[in-house]
Amino acid sequence: MADYDIPDDLLYTHEDEWARFEGQRIVIGITDYAQQQLGEIVHVELPAVGTRLERGDEFGSIDSVKAVAELYAPISGEVVEANEALVENPELLNEDCYGDGWIAVIVSDRDDDEAMLLRPMAYRKHVAERSD
Amino acid sequence: MSGGRRTPLYAAHLRRGARMVEFAGFSLPVQYTSILEEHAAVRETAGLFDVSHMGQLELSGPGALAAGDRLLSRRISTAVPGQVRYALLCNARGGVVDDVTAYRREGGLMLCVNAANIRKDFEWLRNHLEPGAELRDASDDTALLALQGPASAAVLGAVADAALVALRRFTFARGQVAGRGAMVSRTGYTGADGFEIYCGAADAEAIFEALLDKGAASACRPCGLGARDTLRLEAALPLYGHELDDTTSPLEAGLGRFVESDSDFIGAAAIRERARAGHSRALAGFVLEERGVARAGCAVAHGGREVGVVTSGGPSPTLGKSIGLAYVPPPLAAVGSEVQIVIRSRAAPARIVETPFVRGPRAGRRGAA
Numbered sequence: 001m002a003d004y005d006i007p008d009d010l011l012y013t014h015e016d017e018w019a020r021f022e023g024q025r026i027v028i029g030i031t032d033y034a035q036q037q038l039g040e041i042v043h044v045e046l047p048a049v050g051t052r053l054e055r056g057d058e059f060g061s062i063d064s065v066k067a068v069a070e071l072y073a074p075i076s077g078e079v080v081e082a083n084e085a086l087v088e089n090p091e092l093l094n095e096d097c098y099g100d101g102w103i104a105v106i107v108s109d110r111d112d113d114e115a116m117l118l119r120p121m122a123y124r125k126h127v128a129e130r131s132d
Numbered sequence: 133m134s135g136g137r138r139t140p141l142y143a144a145h146l147r148r149g150a151r152m153v154e155f156a157g158f159s160l161p162v163q164y165t166s167i168l169e170e171h172a173a174v175r176e177t178a179g180l181f182d183v184s185h186m187g188q189l190e191l192s193g194p195g196a197l198a199a200g201d202r203l204l205s206r207r208i209s210t211a212v213p214g215q216v217r218y219a220l221l222c223n224a225r226g227g228v229v230d231d232v233t234a235y236r237r238e239g240g241l242m243l244c245v246n247a248a249n250i251r252k253d254f255e256w257l258r259n260h261l262e263p264g265a266e267l268r269d270a271s272d273d274t275a276l277l278a279l280q281g282p283a284s285a286a287v288l289g290a291v292a293d294a295a296l297v298a299l300r301r302f303t304f305a306r307g308q309v310a311g312r313g314a315m316v317s318r319t320g321y322t323g324a325d326g327f328e329i330y331c332g333a334a335d336a337e338a339i340f341e342a343l344l345d346k347g348a349a350s351a352c353r354p355c356g357l358g359a360r361d362t363l364r365l366e367a368a369l370p371l372y373g374h375e376l377d378d379t380t381s382p383l384e385a386g387l388g389r390f391v392e393s394d395s396d397f398i399g400a401a402a403i404r405e406r407a408r409a410g411h412s413r414a415l416a417g418f419v420l421e422e423r424g425v426a427r428a429g430c431a432v433a434h435g436g437r438e439v440g441v442v443t444s445g446g447p448s449p450t451l452g453k454s455i456g457l458a459y460v461p462p463p464l465a466a467v468g469s470e471v472q473i474v475i476r477s478r479a480a481p482a483r484i485v486e487t488p489f490v491r492g493p494r495a496g497r498r499g500a501a
Contacts (some may be wrong), residue, residue, distance in 0.1 A: 024184065042169050042423050042447045043454075061476060063425040065167040066358045066446055077297070087423070 004127055006033040010090045011074075011114065012123035018098065019074045019117060028074055030062065030093060031034060033127045039063035041093045046082040047104055053077060055113055060103070062093065071103065075113035081105035135159070137397035139184035140275045140336040148354055156247035158185035168259040170359035171449045174322050177493070179355035183321075184336065189257060192240035195264025195288050200228060200241050202398060203260060204234055205382060205391045211236035216302045216317050218390055220382045221256060222399025226406050227333035227378040228385070231370060232320050233374035235304055244328075244374045246275070260398060267442035274313050275336035279343060280363070282492075283352065288327055290346035292316070293341075299327070310342035321360065323367025324492045366448050368417050368457060368487035369407075374428060375415055375457055384459070386487075387417045411438065416465035417487035422453035422475060424480045431474040432458045433484075436470045439464065442473060450490045460484075 010018040016034035020027045043063040053059050053073035060071040082104045088094055092101040092109065108114075118126065136159035145152065150161035160182065161172060173179040191199055199209035205220040215236045221229040221243075230249040237244040245253045250271055257267050262347035279288055287296040293307035298317045320326035331339055339459035344352060361371075370376050375385050381403050382391050391403060420426055425447055432440035445456030456473070464471060467486050472479035 014413075039163060040166060045422060045424070062445070065362060065449070066162065068425065069425055 004011075004036065005098070005129075006124050006127065007064055008118055008120050010098070011117035011119065012126075013065050013072070013117060014076045014126060015072050015074075017072065017074050021114065024107050025080070026075055026077070026106050026108055027102050028104055028106060030069075030071075030097055031123075031127075033070070035094050038067060039064060040065050041090045044049045044086040044093065044103070045091045046084070046086065047071075047079045049082055051079045053079065053106065053124055055110070055116065073106070074117060075106060075108050075109045077106040077108040077113075079081075080106050107111055137185075139182055140333040141182045141340055143339055143431065144337050145182065145354075150354070150356060153357065154187055158247060160185060161309035161354070163356040163358045164354050167356070167358035170353060170355040171362050172361055173353045174281040174324050174326075174355060175450055175490075176282070176351075177215060177233060178279060178283040178326075178350055178352040179322075179359065180340065181278040181280065181355050181357075181360055182275075182336075182340070183278050183281075183360075184275040184333075185247035186276055187245040187247060187253065187269070188274045189241070189245060189250075189254060189328070190240065190268045190270050191257070191261075191265055191313075192268070193261040193264050193266040196240035196266070199257075199260075199262040199265035200234065200420060201395065202262060203257060204232075205395070205397055205399075206234075207392060208234050208236055208241050213238045214303050215303055217303075217345055218318055220387065220390060220402065221253060222382065222397065223256075223378060224399055224402060225379070226381045226399045226402030228372070228376040228380050228382060229253065229378065231372055231376055231387075233317075235315075235317065236324065238298045240269070245406050249289050254305055265315065271294055274331060275333050277329040277331070277336065277391060278320055278322075278345070279329065279352070280320045280322040280324050280355075281352075282325055283354055284324075284326040287343055288316075288351045289482055291342045296327070300458060302499040310339045312338055314339065316417060321367075322489060323369065323488055324363070325431060337477060349490075361444075362446060362449055365444055365446055365455060365457070366488065366490040367492075368452055368489060371444060372414075381411065383407050384411050384413055395435060413468055414462040414465035415443070415457055416459060416460050416469075416484045417473065417489045418473070418482040419451070419485050420456075420491070421481045421483055424473075424475050425454045426456040426473040426475060426476070426480070426482070428456075430456075432460055433472040434460075434464055434470075435477055438474070439471070443471075451497075455489050456482075
């Protein structure tokens with residue numbers, strides 16, 4: 001079976017997104033499992049800066065050659081940055097999903113959202129359950 | 133990982149690192165390494181697909197050809213043994229039961245049918261047989277490989293009889309491939325030159341591996357369903373369940389050249405009547421004029437109103453643009469028409485263009501679906 005990179009310093013969602021907490025700023029993106037499942041990514045619809053999101057809101061989408069996947073807000077807050085580099089270079093999501101392929105930065109306005117996210121161990125289990 | 137039925141090449145796919153998905157009840161590779169690389173191989177050199185999921189229904193006996201003429205949108209009795217014809221099986225309302233390739237053999241014919249329709253087609257044929265015609269489902273005993281791309285003849289020539297490599301488009305013959313008996317036709321579903329190789333389940337792996345080994349020098353690579361779909365879309369070839377279904381007239385789908393107007397097949401009268409009454413929609417190809425990807429199910433809008441629906445859509449690796457097929461009102465199907473495709477509540481401008489989107493040296497006709 002394929003191996004998936006699941007860093008220890010991130011939190012995850014069941015929808016295969018990751019979140020890195022930097023104080024109130026939270027950087028979000030899609031996981032290695034997600035990008036491998038999607039295959040070659042050809043287009044990204046980014047959220048507009050200033051958008052207010054509730055956890056679970058659809059805020060964008062990712063098209064690969066074969067499929068489209070919706071993006072869901074892992075936490076509630078306001079979009080303060082979107083990674084415009086993905087517009088010209090959507091393949092960054094395949095090449096570096098935890099680095100240059102980040103999708104957006106959200107400023108959280110709910111303290112309890114963090115507790116709703118999956119720890120790396122739990123996310124590894126979630127991936128393994130679907131890979132067998 | 134995927135719980136579908138296995139083709140005779142299942143183990144070979146896993147050995148080569150394929151990512152398997154379930155399609156029409158079968159476990160098949162969606163890709164080996166990369167859809168884009170596999171797509172490029174078929175456009176530039178050669179690719180090899182396992183399409184063993186497709187069905188093979190045989191009609192034999194003295195009434196076989198008469199039954200074929202009654203069931204198919206083009207006469208098969210006028211074909212000589214060794215000819216292949218793409219045709220539609222239609223219902224009495226003029227809708228499409230399936231789109232098939234009909235192989236005229238000595239003493240009968242064989243229909244290669246879509247995997248999802250094998251049972252439906254079998255029942256349909258059985259219920260409409262003429263006396264003296266016998267029906268057999270050979271799908272489970274038959275493996276099918278599609279070798280596609282401009283280098284296909286060179287790749288096949290390294291392991292097969294010269295007579296097979298010399299086949300003309302839409303003809304077939306029996307012969308030896310990698311030392312095994314096979315039936316080979318010069319057909320395909322990619323818009324490229326190529327061959328389809330029917331063989332016994334027990335011979336499939338030997339033929340598959342031989343073509344990939346001999347193909348190494350000319351870059352023949354195994355390809356999955358992902359590339360098969362992007363290739364057929366570039367060639368604007370219909371996919372049953374998307375462009376065609378039990379309610380669609382072949383004429384709405386732009387398949388008029390595969391419907392013999394003077395033939396008395398089942399559905400012919402209804403197709404003519406529907407054309408006389410005037411179709412409310414026509415299939416058209418579009419190119420998206422800005423970023424984004426149109427997918428099947430997206431609405432087509434014009435003048436602020438929803439007027440149609442996308443039946444297939446995706447990125448065209450060859451053109452570097454997003455393309456698709458859609459049903460629209462006939463006046464809007466004219467080349468040059470401006471429409472919008474509604475992608476996630478955004479109306480993206482698109483233009484109706486000529487199809488096929490990509491023209492190969494022999495693009496635009498299809499073999500097995």
